[in-house]
Amino acid sequence: MTKRIVIVGNGIAAITAIKAIREIDLDADIYLIGEEKFYPYSRIRLSKGIFDQLSEDNILLQKKEWYEQNGVNVFINTKVVSINTDNLELLLCDGSKVKYDKLLIVTGSSNNIPPIDGINKGNVYSLRGLNDALNIKSSLNEGEQIIVIGGGIQGLEMAWILYQHGKKVVIIELLPRLMPRQLDDRASEILKNIIQDYEIQILTNTGVKKIVGNSKVEGVLIDEKIELKCNMVIYSTGINPNKELVSNTKVETARGIIVDNKMETNIKNIYAAGDIAEFDNAIIGLWNIAIAQGKVAGYNITGKETIYEKITPVTTLNAFGVSLFSMGCIDELRATKVLVDEGINKKSYKKIFVNNNKIIGAIVIGDMKRSPLLKSAIEKEIILDEVNLRNISVEELLDKLKNNK
Ligand SMILES: Cc1cc2nc3c(=O)[nH]c(=O)nc-3n(C[C@H](O)[C@H](O)[C@H](O)COP(=O)(O)OP(=O)(O)OC[C@H]3O[C@@H](n4cnc5c(N)ncnc54)[C@H](O)[C@@H]3O)c2cc1C
Incomplete structure (x- = not known):
């Protein structure tokens, strides 16, 4: 021993x-x-x-x-x-x-610290540990207008929590879409519209040039001339x-x-x-x-020999009155077939990525009831040999997965 x-x-x-x-x-x-x-x-x-x-x-x-x-x-x-x-x-x-x-x-x-001039000013935070959380908590009453830098899962969760507690929130994301690792363009657009319905401003494709203020943050510059006023910044830009x-x-x-x-x-x-x-x-x-x-x-x-079986990452977001699920590979270039279904309310979306008769990834916004079927099909690498994928709809494929359980 x-x-x-x-x-x-x-x-x-x-x-x-x-x-x-x-x-x-x-x-x-x-x-x-x-x-x-x-x-x-x-x-x-x-x-x-x-x-x-x-x-x-x-x-x-x-x-x-x-x-x-x-x-x-x-x-x-x-x-x-x-x-x-x-x-x-x-x-x-x-x-x-x-x-x-x-x-x-x-x-x-x-947490990654983005190379932005002024990132060390007072009331600029990033949440990683309990100390950060206690610091953010202690200055929340000074932060009425809060800018969240980063439109990934953590930034969005933070924005939602702040909004629910009466804060005015702006989300700034450098890339063209929200949750860029988990969503495609259309899903990101749908999510963006849902969030904006709450009067949370979202600026994608936007870099923060500078954080301005004396000892404490007073605003951020998003180009040489445009300054967005705020009294707190929380950044969440990767790890x-x-x-x-x-x-x-x-x-x-x-x-x-x-x-x-x-x-x-x-x-x-x-x-x-x-x-x-x-x-x-x-x-x-x-x-x-x-x-x-x-x-x-x-x-x-x-000494007990054990092998790690790779886990396909799953991301779920329950915020802004909507549920979202993303799993596996969501790159169309790596799929041989892609099935899409968008609700007429423009608030729901399902996209399934298939490669060589196996589901390799999925995005669901809205109704989550059948997401476990997708999760299980991706994890178990279920082979869809008996399914004619040529003219099948998302719901029909989900029916087949249910019947095959
Ligand atoms: C705010 C927040 C929310 C999250 N929410 C989710 C979620 O909803 N779902 C999800 O799946 N994941 C979530 N994550 C990610 C998840 O928390 C991490 O994947 C997980 O904590 C990783 O665990 P770990 O044990 O590897 O490392 P950590 O939890 O990071 O712990 C590592 C510890 O090592 C200590 N350490 C580092 N260097 C040294 C050293 N040289 N000497 C001694 N100690 C050292 C660190 O201080 C730290 O305490 C979240 C993360 C954050 C920050």
């Missing part, structure tokens, strides 16, 4: 790994080291929390006594500064050193995996730390999972994937 397992980073991937380890190995010493000053908490509850009773205790992933009950030595407020892979040793921010037999790196990601920790080591990286299907890196006894882990050339940055990878890493660390 392994003597000492050290886990760097204390998010959901870490917790799931600990559970998997303890299923198999009750004896190993487990060290959990996290930079934030909080015990592991649910990051996905932060956005909604900014208008709620937000505190560490309300969103903990596990009660604090759970760690002692499971023999986990917890170090919070402790950044791991470097790794010596020859001596199997970590250097902590206070200068102390910790030895490991097996190491799991689950350092997650940070960057926290991989600096391995920068002077032989651990192989690309966008993140490269792992195989056991979540092991190129260095024996060093594993990675969650937002930091790059598997099959991709970093997905989703909660359920961090859970699945953390579990696989945990089992393999104990």
